Amino acid sequence: MDGGDTFKDLKEGKIADLRSCNVVIYADPATSNRGKTSGSDKAIGIIAAKDMNYYIVRCACDTMSNAKFIDYLFEFYIHCKKNLLCENVRVFIENNTLQNPFYEQVFLPLIYKKAAETGVFLPVTPDTRQKPEKWSRIEGTLEPLNRLGHLIFNEAESEEPNMKRLKAQFRNASRKQKKLDGPDMVEGAVVVLREMQITDAPNAFEVIKPKKSGRIWQQ
Numbered sequence: 001m002d003g004g005d006t007f008k009d010l011k012e013g014k015i016a017d018l019r020s021c022n023v024v025i026y027a028d029p030a031t032s033n034r035g036k037t038s039g040s041d042k043a044i045g046i047i048a049a050k051d052m053n054y055y056i057v058r059c060a061c062d063t064m065s066n067a068k069f070i071d072y073l074f075e076f077y078i079h080c081k082k083n084l085l086c087e088n089v090r091v092f093i094e095n096n097t098l099q100n101p102f103y104e105q106v107f108l109p110l111i112y113k114k115a116a117e118t119g120v121f122l123p124v125t126p127d128t129r130q131k132p133e134k135w136s137r138i139e140g141t142l143e144p145l146n147r148l149g150h151l152i153f154n155e156a157e158s159e160e161p162n163m164k165r166l167k168a169q170f171r172n173a174s175r176k177q178k179k180l181d182g183p184d185m186v187e188g189a190v191v192v193l194r195e196m197q198i199t200d201a202p203n204a205f206e207v208i209k210p211k212k213s214g215r216i217w218q219q
Contacts (some may be wrong), residue, residue, distance in 0.1 A: 026189035095126035
């Protein structure tokens with residue numbers, strides 16, 4: 001891998017209580033169905049947001065079959081609900097115009113099959129955002145968060161092989177680097193979480209009339 005200099009210093013720390021966070025499981029699929037290949041990885045992550053911080057709670061970042069990819073989605077969803085006590089987790093799979101037939105024809109049937117086998121309903125939503133060029137998105141969205149210490153990797157997962165691969169892709173990230181599937185997944189999750197936070201936030205321009213003054217202030 002080419003050495004990058006954009007994400008050399010990564011912050012590890014304890015994650016916040018997910019019951020007080022916005023939480024998504026975000027998946028960035030590759031269309032290859034091979035378990036071992038030199039091509040693109042598939043990447044899935046549990047990403048949480050609280051205040052200004054974004055926590056990478058858990059991830060899978062590797063070459064894997066489509067069936068294994070779906071297994072991880074269900075495993076992470078069940079982990080959030082049962083072990084992390086997170087009730088409002090949402091699941092997103094990247095699905096741009098190039099991926100749409102693959103999403104509908106391959107992933108959805110596998111999800112329905114797994115749901116029937118496990119009795120678990122996976123509330124999956126396709127992320128249809130038309131994304132700009134990959135490196136520009138990753139650098140523009142994640143570099144400021146990382147530089148200011150607001151992108152936090154779960155220290156409890158520091159020795160887990162998938163988390164090690166994700167951090168390696170961050171440290172080696174550059175415009176020329178092809179292995180950017182992990183950072184690409186995190187960028188997608190951060191954008192979704194930002195939209196959720198904006199939707200949940202109170203009106204920043206709400207007009208307030210002080211009781212003892214005729215003046216009108218904007219907060």
